[in-house]
Amino acid sequence: MSALEILLTTIGMGLITLACRAFFLFPKEDLPMPHWLREGLRYAPIAALAAVVAPELVLTQGQLIDTWRDARIFGALAGLGFYAWRRSLFGTIVCGTGVMLGLRFGLGW
Amino acid sequence: MAIARRPMFREGAFEAMPMAFGLAAWGLVAGVAMAKSGMGVPLAILMSLTVYAGSAQIAALPLISSGAPVWVVWATTLCVCLRFMAFSFHYRPYFAHLPRRQRVALSFLMGDTTFALFIRRFPEPVPGPAYEDYFLGTSLVTYGVWQLAIIVGIVAGAGIPASWGLGFAGTMALLALTCTQLRNPITWVAAVVAACAAVAAYALPLKLNILVAIAAAVAVGVLADRAQAFRGGARP
Secondary structure (H helix, E strand, O other), rough: OHHHHHHHHHHHHHHHHHHHHHHHOOOOOOOOOOHHHHHHHHHHHHHHHHHHHHHHHEOHHHHOOOOOOOOHHHHHHHHHHHHHHHHHHHHOOOOOOOOHHHHHHHHHH | OHHHHHHHHHHHHHHHHHHHHHHHHHHHHHHHHHHHOOHHHHHHHHHHHHHOOOHHHHHHHHHHHHHOOOHHHHHHHHHHHHHHHHHHHHHHHHHOOOOOHHHHHHHHOOOOHHHHHHHHHHHOOOOOOOOOHHHHHHHHHHHHHHHHHEEEEEEHHHHHHHHHOOHHHHHHHHHHHHOOOOOOOHHHHHHHHHHHHHHHHHOOHHHHHHHHHHHHHHHHHHHHHHHHHHHHOOOO
């Protein structure tokens, strides 16, 4: 793509993301919505987060990992364990990343 | 600015700080990826400042460098950003009293981190608290840290090797945020269903796997709610 095309693409991307973000905040009145969907949408944010995280943990180049010796799995488990123990966001990040880096550089996983 | 002295703003800014570590590492990785895509420093910074959606930017990069049609880039952006619509839906009762201009301005700052922090802090939209102050506190800290990190990544570029695994800190941040949203057994089921669906459907084009995962989790959530109501159970 040329620089001009990338610029136009970027502007479009900005408008699309803003439209998604403002979708339910822009209208004056509540948008009509069936009750079941209103209830079901309560599960959408956690689903979105899980959907972004899971492939990062168990896929390599789009393929499911075929070995248990993957530093990411143990890093994630350590992070989950720390969260269950202390409910600390910062601790979860540091503990999970630390274990992952330790295994990757210490054991070469 | 006067707003920086408001208690809710300070509380929000303070609670966003622990996430800064994960955000900064992830922003750095995103910045490096943008630098390596060959789109040039000014455009990369412009994209980061205006789009402000890490996953959408990273998904768009290979498409832009391989010269994919513009509509493919935009469709991918839409699929990755549909989750913001869910956030938008949840924020509405908290912000409905504000003028439209302000609602749209707040929308621009929405993100995964700020949403999870917000819902953890305010599970129900009871009238009273200055929600917008708390939101601005978390969001401005998040925006600042993210942009700083991504711009450093864009400028430093290849000086930061991918093998450091810095991006993993960002994944851990999102994992921690996912945990904060586990309120009851049905949310556990929804999260597991979404995770499995996102992995199983990963090969779909346009990052549709995220959409498939959300749809599956919402469907399972609705069914589980119905099943619970049918049994007359009133679990929390």
